[in-house]
Amino acid sequence: MDNLKEDLKTQIIEQLNLEDITPADIADDAMLFSDDGLGLDSIDALELIVLLEKYHGIQVTNPDEGKVAFKSINTMADYIHARLG
Amino acid sequence: MSLITTYCHLSADICSVNGEIVAKRNIESDESWFRQIYKEQEFAYPKFNKMDILSQAGFLASELIKRANPRIATAYGDDEIALFFANHASSADTDMRFVHSYEHNGAPSPSLFVYTLPNIVLGEIAIANKWYGENMFAVLPKFAPEFFFNYGQILLSGSSKAILCGWLEILGNAINVFLFFVENNVENGTAFNHENLLKLSSFNL
Amino acid sequence: MTYIGAEVIISPMGGTTAENWSAMRANRSGISLVSKAGFDNADFYLSKILSLSGGYKFEKLLLEALESVSAMIDPEILSSERTIIIVSSTKGELDEDIKDQFSHSAKALVTRFKLVNEPVIVSNACISGVLAINTAQQFIQAKIYDHAVVIGCDVISDFVVYGFQSLFAISDAPCLPFDAQRNGITMGEGCGAVVVSNAKEIFQNAPLALFPGTSANDANHISGPSRTGEGLFRSVKRTLELNKIATDEIDFISAHGTATVFNDEMESIAFDRLGLNDVPLNSLKGYFGHTLGAAGVIETAASMQMMRNSTLIKSLGYQASGTSKTLNVISENKEKKLNTILKTASGFGGGNASLIIRSL
Numbered sequence: 001m002d003n004l005k006e007d008l009k010t011q012i013i014e015q016l017n018l019e020d021i022t023p024a025d026i027a028d029d030a031m032l033f034s035d036d037g038l039g040l041d042s043i044d045a046l047e048l049i050v051l052l053e054k055y056h057g058i059q060v061t062n063p064d065e066g067k068v069a070f071k072s073i074n075t076m077a078d079y080i081h082a083r084l085g
Numbered sequence: 086m087s088l089i090t091t092y093c094h095l096s097a098d099i100c101s102v103n104g105e106i107v108a109k110r111n112i113e114s115d116e117s118w119f120r121q122i123y124k125e126q127e128f129a130y131p132k133f134n135k136m137d138i139l140s141q142a143g144f145l146a147s148e149l150i151k152r153a154n155p156r157i158a159t160a161y162g163d164d165e166i167a168l169f170f171a172n173h174a175s176s177a178d179t180d181m182r183f184v185h186s187y188e189h190n191g192a193p194s195p196s197l198f199v200y201t202l203p204n205i206v207l208g209e210i211a212i213a214n215k216w217y218g219e220n221m222f223a224v225l226p227k228f229a230p231e232f233f234f235n236y237g238q239i240l241l242s243g244s245s246k247a248i249l250c251g252w253l254e255i256l257g258n259a260i261n262v263f264l265f266f267v268e269n270n271v272e273n274g275t276a277f278n279h280e281n282l283l284k285l286s287s288f289n290l
Numbered sequence: 291m292t293y294i295g296a297e298v299i300i301s302p303m304g305g306t307t308a309e310n311w312s313a314m315r316a317n318r319s320g321i322s323l324v325s326k327a328g329f330d331n332a333d334f335y336l337s338k339i340l341s342l343s344g345g346y347k348f349e350k351l352l353l354e355a356l357e358s359v360s361a362m363i364d365p366e367i368l369s370s371e372r373t374i375i376i377v378s379s380t381k382g383e384l385d386e387d388i389k390d391q392f393s394h395s396a397k398a399l400v401t402r403f404k405l406v407n408e409p410v411i412v413s414n415a416c417i418s419g420v421l422a423i424n425t426a427q428q429f430i431q432a433k434i435y436d437h438a439v440v441i442g443c444d445v446i447s448d449f450v451v452y453g454f455q456s457l458f459a460i461s462d463a464p465c466l467p468f469d470a471q472r473n474g475i476t477m478g479e480g481c482g483a484v485v486v487s488n489a490k491e492i493f494q495n496a497p498l499a500l501f502p503g504t505s506a507n508d509a510n511h512i513s514g515p516s517r518t519g520e521g522l523f524r525s526v527k528r529t530l531e532l533n534k535i536a537t538d539e540i541d542f543i544s545a546h547g548t549a550t551v552f553n554d555e556m557e558s559i560a561f562d563r564l565g566l567n568d569v570p571l572n573s574l575k576g577y578f579g580h581t582l583g584a585a586g587v588i589e590t591a592a593s594m595q596m597m598r599n600s601t602l603i604k605s606l607g608y609q610a611s612g613t614s615k616t617l618n619v620i621s622e623n624k625e626k627k628l629n630t631i632l633k634t635a636s637g638f639g640g641g642n643a644s645l646i647i648r649s650l
Binding site: 017018019020039047050 | 194
């Protein structure tokens with residue numbers, strides 16, 4: 001589980017080209033889309049959908065699903081576990 | 086009479102304002118050239134990191150022009166500054182990156198796709214400044230002083246009181262950026278005409 | 291006075307303006323299901339010219355459109371030094387040369403029609419067409435040129451389909467502008483052309499009057515419409531004021547109406563703020579799909595046909611209101627004398643543009 005979270009942080013930094021940010025800067029429960037967190041926006045959310053397919057083989061067909069799943073590293077990890085059963 | 090009051094050049098290794106060098110590329114650095122300028126000049130606009138190279142160039146040059154000419158921030162209403170840019174390569178640099186995303190990197194990248202239009206840089210500058218004025222992006226065979234002069238005059242004879250104009254050519258390592266600000270009713274500047282545009286546009290500093 | 295006429299439309303509904311008009315009058319769409327059009331071989335509804343095959347589609351359409359134009363005006367005009375060709379497009383011939391998306395076609399136009407001036411390309415996302423027509427008007431009013439031919443063209447490519455697919459912006463059915471069930475755009479391809487001139491006599495058929503238009507940026511987001519419709523509101527307001535035209539003089543609005551949830555909602559808010567709720571309005575995307583840089587020219591040409599034929603054309607795909615502000619979306623074709631019409635466009639990069647055409 002923890003490995004998945006660390007992997008996700010690296011993948012997000014890579015996929016979103018986040019400059020000046022290291023995995024250690026992202027707390028597991030930080031709000032990814034809030035300005036106090038990573039300050040991601042709606043296009044980043046779509047990029048996270050690409051990430052899920054690319055690294056985890058998970059297809060998201062309804063972007064609204066992403067809104068719930070992408071709240072934080074914790075919710076993303078939970079979502080991946082649920083989808084992969 | 087309309088005057089060019091401030092201008093900025095960006096080439097592959099030099100950044101200058103009104104002909105004076107403000108930054109030189111450090112080829113030893115791991116940072117991209119535009120990130121070097123961004124950091125050195127101490128800009129603080131996190132969105133910069135998400136922009137494509139065309140928008141980064143437009144953002145840097147417009148911010149440097151604003152620093153050199155504080156009037157811009159105070160003398161005009163929010164819809165009185167028109168943005169009028171042109172180039173030859175359109176958004177080709179980012180277009181190729183987007184093609185790469187779906188041909189070689191698994192899936193089309195939405196964050197690249199939204200930058201695959203040359204006029205996005207106008208939007209970024211409008212957003213950064215809350216400018217609601219006129220916009221135009223044209224694709225031309227080469228830098229055409231006459232076109233900038235003609236259409237610039239048209240904009241200035243309408244509701245726009247000033248124009249931020251630019252030639253923004255970026256393709257691979259070739260960078261030719263020349264942004265200039267044209268105003269009416271000011272005392273100091275270079276007459277806005279073909280000859281001066283040609284002279285100032287020279288990228289060989 | 292600036293005149294506009296000699297309108298040309300090439301779309302999946304036909305290669306001539308007359309064929310397109312008869313399809314619109316019959317409320318027939320150019321949209322069809324195209325198999326394996328998307329990334330991962332997804333099927334998509336597209337407004338695609340199925341007869342257009344091989345390479346250089348963009349160039350072929352430009353040449354065909356200008357050929358049609360040349361038959362409708364004084365033949366001396368195209369090769370005059372007082373004439374400029376303005377092409378509006380987003381991606382041009384990207385499939386042929388991604389590093390140089392317009393030069394080959396522009397040269398082909400120059401050679402074939404013996405143009406004196408190099409064509410100018412206006413590339414401002416989805417407002418390109420309206421902006422190009424406005425630019426033509428401004429060039430002529432400023433006496434820089436006497437005549438301008440505006441050609442709007444974009445073709446469907448994997449590039450644009452995959453892109454809009456990655457944004458989840460493509461509708462799973464033919465698009466439904468302003469409707470409660472709308473869920474995205476339908477991509478289209480096509481070419482439109484109009485001639486703008488200071489001389490009435492160059493037109494074989496009587497032209498209409500083109501008024502100066504304006505553009506305004508939302509200053510809000512590069513790929514999402516403003517929630518308040520600020521740029522569209524400002525552009526239309528400025529265009530009306532510039533021409534001293536009151537809202538009650540507008541007989542029809544050719545809206546942008548892409549059929550995404552947010553765009554159509556934004557337009558309803560802008561038109562509501564402008565007090566234009568009651569003016570009959572349509573989106574022609576249900577017929578032509580979203581032809582991006584061509585849309586403004588194709589839809590202006592189609593609106594000119596509506597004026598000439600005194601007919602309001604139904605907004606195809608619309609059944610029940612799906613915007614927070616009420617609009618008078620045209621639900622059936624209707625005969626009506628159209629004196630003054632408003633054309634608007636909004637697009638990526640936060641751009642908005644508007645123009646006004648009046649019957650003479």
